Amino acid sequence: MSTPRPEVTAPGPWHQPRPREVILDNGLRLLTLDLPGQEVIACRTVVPVSLSEEDPAHEGATAMLARLLDEGAGGLGPEEFALALERHGAVLGAGVVEGGLSVDLDVPARHLAAALALLADALAEPLLPESEVRRVLRNRVAEYDHESSSAPHRAARELIATMWSPRCRASRPTAGRPETIEAIDREVLRARHARVLPAGSTLVVSGNLRGLDVPALVGDTLGRWQATGVAARAVAPEPAPDAARIVLVDRPGSVQSEFAIGCPAPGRSDEQWAAFPVLAYLIGGSPNARIDALLREDKGYTYGIRAAMRPRAVGGSFVVSGSVRREVTAEALTLLLGELDRAREGFAAPELARGVDFITRAQPGRWGTSDAVADEFAALALEGLPLDQPERSMAAMQALVPDDLSSAMARLGVDGWSIVLVADAETVFEPLRASGVGPIQLVRS
Amino acid sequence: MPLDYPLHERTLPNGLRVIVSPDPLVPTVTVNIWVGVGSRHEVAGRTGFAHLFEHLMFQGSQNVASGEHFEALLAVGARLNATTWFDRSNYFETVPTGALDLALWLEADRHGRLLDAVNQANLDNQRDVVKEEKRQRYDNPPYGQMLPDLYAVLFPEGHPYHHATIGSMDDLDAATLEDVHAFFRRWYGPNNMVLTLCGDLTAEEGFAAAEKFFGPLPASATPVPRPPAVPARLEAPRRFERVGAVPHDRLTIGFRLPVDQTPQFHAAALALDVLGGLASSRLVRRLVRGSQEALSVRATAWGLVDGASIGFLTLDVAPGVDPHGVEAVVVEELLRLAAEGPTPDELDAARAQTERAFLTALAAQDERADLISHYALLHDDPGLVNRHLDDVLAVTADQIRDAAAEHLHPDQRVVVAHLREGEDQ
Structure with a gap:
């Protein structure tokens, strides 16, 4: 005999953790949050930089600089620097998006002081040695080849080229293309580094901080980072005038067809933001969301297709992505677009409640580790949002009514969708054409 | 110096091993189940079956409709999934504390009472989904066959690690409803699994909840132990x-x-x-x-x-x-x-x-x-x-x-x- 199905008791009150905030003399903003039991300290540095400032001939220079920050710094050569980090159990990673350079450090608490000194050196005085510059640039060209051969990466690259205006940086790969990478040298990287400034930057430190005087440790390290200039501002991407089209990138022999369907969308600072993550979740955020209920659980065409909001420092996009077996490509695209159309017909109150309940009730669990908490505050800093934005957004979600989702949906894909397929053109082109989905632009690459 | 995560352990009369590890940092509990079956237990002609079976665990059980497991847990804010590996299968969700009983009830129903709900339609559907998983992870990406190639060369035919967990298309096609029934009877049941509860609860709360929902299940698994498959030393590259x-x-x-x-x-x-x-x-x-x-x-x-x-x-x-x-x-x-x-x-x-x-x-x-x-x-x-x-x-x-x-x-x-x-x- 089975026990009767239990009732769920409502979650208790939960308040989003708030960090302590200090501004150092050099303009660096320090956010600290003590999380008992979290023995690996997460440090996230966000430096405002704009990729739109890159010389078009040298696109990717900021990303290459990020990759070179830990290739020797502060008097240590590349191998010595790597060993110094690793002997302290530290790992350092850096990356770039429009609006920000992020440098992440994770380190056991007892090595925090030494690791912060290395982080400060990487930010303030990277060595950029010629041999490592050559290697990192060459590896990017090789990475570009890898991305060209991987269907999801290739689709993502074609989607930005389709969705955003060719006049704007957002339409091209963050880390550059072979022709721009090959034009970069050490002087270009030096010039980009001159835009890496403490003023306007944020350092988040979270974890078990008991017994650690973090402001003093940071003051002795990143507090001594001196560089002057005016911090960069993120630039909003501009949609392409012909964004609503279908592009088929030929990938001969593909046994699956990769989709990327997108449109410009609001970012997290938008007044209506709260409705958008709920909308994306209900359309394609889980195996029982509308798209997978049809394409996976009913038809068996896919392992999973996801819809997601992709907020940027300013603005953002809504993207549906995933793959189906090639034999059903045309039908799957018709069904997918049908689900996006159906979303315009609105969502009933129970479906809305399911989405809101998932996102709001899952929220406390997302604040349980030092790295997750630091990532969240770093993202808020990058996007220039108040530190209580997640809690406010949860409250706004709980107040949503079905009409709010309809209004949000009315802002997505209004002029049509940018539709990219990476697939075996020989097999899928004719069925796609015959399906009447619209003109198809074929790209051989 | 050893770490000091608290561990409280009890074995129920039906053989279920329960471990509770209290941690009050956030108001959630992780329910984590490991079942002692993985791709190493598969027989010739049925590679990929342990993983296909894991998919069927989301397609309903005696008191739970197909898809309801995901739907009911997501609606309370759970994060959940399951995976299959060489040595085992695992099933897990992290839920707000007020949904712990629901999670355990859902788990007990599928781990104890699955077969009433399995039918040809959901076997066929999940077979298709798993084939798409194989195409997405192994057949379509560059270097996708690297690991299956490695296993096949590293271990002789017949060794438990000779084949990848995803299996082969032919073997996935060959799987029948009878296979599903036999596999469940052999490997699934409280006496071939471990239940860990980790999060904002006490040991006694955890044991009581485990007893309430899993206690009524019989010790139904009938695994056949065998000695480890120690391969001979390789003498040449x-x-x-x-x-x-x-x-x-x-x-x-x-x-x-x-x-x-x-x-x-x-x-x-x-x-x-x-x-x-x-x-x-x-x-x-x-x-x-x-x-x-x-x-x-x-x-x-x-x-x-x-x-x-x-x-x-x-x-x-x-x-x-x-x-x-x-x-x-x-x-x-x-x-x-x-x-x-x-x-x-x-x-x-x-x-x-x-x-x-x-x-x-x-x-x-x-x-x-x-x-x-x-x-x-x-x-x-x-x-x-x-x-x-x-x-x-x-x-x-x-x-x-x-x-x-x-x-x-x-x-x-x-x-x-x-x-x-x-x-x-």
Whole structure:
């Protein structure tokens, strides 16, 4: 005999953790949050930089600089620097998006002081040695080849080229293309580094901080980072005038067809933001969301297709992505677009409640580790949002009514969708054409 | 010094091993179940079945409709999934504390009363979904066959680790409803599983909830124990080449390692880190930064229990460079480590990185629960969650040297080369 199905008791009150905030003399903003039991300290540095400032001939220079920050710094050569980090159990990673350079450090608490000194050196005085510059640039060209051969990466690259205006940086790969990478040298990287400034930057430190005087440790390290200039501002991407089209990138022999369907969308600072993550979740955020209920659980065409909001420092996009077996490509695209159309017909109150309940009730669990908490505050800093934005957004979600989702949906894909397929053109082109989905632009690459 | 995560353990009369680890940081509980069946238990002609079966666990049970497991848990804010691996299958969700009973009720229903709901339609549907998973992960991406190739060359036909968990298309096609019934009866039941509850609850609350929902289930599993499948030592290198549409040549150099949670395995894993697992590793210094003949080097060691573990180095060869030359350097470095062992700096770095990686894994409630279930099911010792790190940190330079000599000797290597079409080899 089975026990009767239990009732769920409502979650208790939960308040989003708030960090302590200090501004150092050099303009660096320090956010600290003590999380008992979290023995690996997460440090996230966000430096405002704009990729739109890159010389078009040298696109990717900021990303290459990020990759070179830990290739020797502060008097240590590349191998010595790597060993110094690793002997302290530290790992350092850096990356770039429009609006920000992020440098992440994770380190056991007892090595925090030494690791912060290395982080400060990487930010303030990277060595950029010629041999490592050559290697990192060459590896990017090789990475570009890898991305060209991987269907999801290739689709993502074609989607930005389709969705955003060719006049704007957002339409091209963050880390550059072979022709721009090959034009970069050490002087270009030096010039980009001159835009890496403490003023306007944020350092988040979270974890078990008991017994650690973090402001003093940071003051002795990143507090001594001196560089002057005016911090960069993120630039909003501009949609392409012909964004609503279908592009088929030929990938001969593909046994699956990769989709990327997108449109410009609001970012997290938008007044209506709260409705958008709920909308994306209900359309394609889980195996029982509308798209997978049809394409996976009913038809068996896919392992999973996801819809997601992709907020940027300013603005953002809504993207549906995933793959189906090639034999059903045309039908799957018709069904997918049908689900996006159906979303315009609105969502009933129970479906809305399911989405809101998932996102709001899952929220406390997302604040349980030092790295997750630091990532969240770093993202808020990058996007220039108040530190209580997640809690406010949860409250706004709980107040949503079905009409709010309809209004949000009315802002997505209004002029049509940018539709990219990476697939075996020989097999899928004719069925796609015959399906009447619209003109198809074929790209051989 | 051992870590001190609290562990409370009790075994129910039906054989279910329950472990509760209280942690009040956030108001959630992770429910983590490990079942003692993985792809190593599959029989010839039915590869991929353990994983296909795992998918069917989401398609309804006696009191739960198809898809309802996901729907009911997501609606309360759960994060959930399941995975299948060589040695086991796991099922897990992290829920707000008020939904713990619901999660356990849903788990007990599918782990005890699945077969009433299984039918041809949901078997056929999930077979299609799994085939798409195989195409997405293995058949469509460049280098997607690397790991299946490695397993097939590293272990002889019939060995439990000879085939990948995803299985083959032919075997997936061959699976029948009768197979589903037989598999469930053999492997599923409280006497072949571990339940870990980790989060904001007390030990007594956890035991009472486990007893309430799982207590009524009979000890229904009928696993047939067999001795570990210890493979013979490889005496000469083996090689497998696949030429195709890949962007660059990639070499995967694999080894049979000792079983998990032995000093020999820990030493071999650290040896692989010294060779290629760190930014300061020997092959990184020599081939990536130095000669720049490789774009990247990575090292992997998977601890397994059925007679052997798997370790491998992955090298992406730079365009225009002869992969044989790269392999020759790897051979030199394998021999040098076997002769000299690591330097004190290398040992420090490998230990410190192991420590951070393990502490990071334990930092997340869901990963900690998974490790506790892992150590309980496969090593009969959940306390390893507190001692494993000390065991690894106790490994000496001499042990690493000996492990390299014994288990990473070039004569025992298996090389899988995925080569770019149209280039001279």
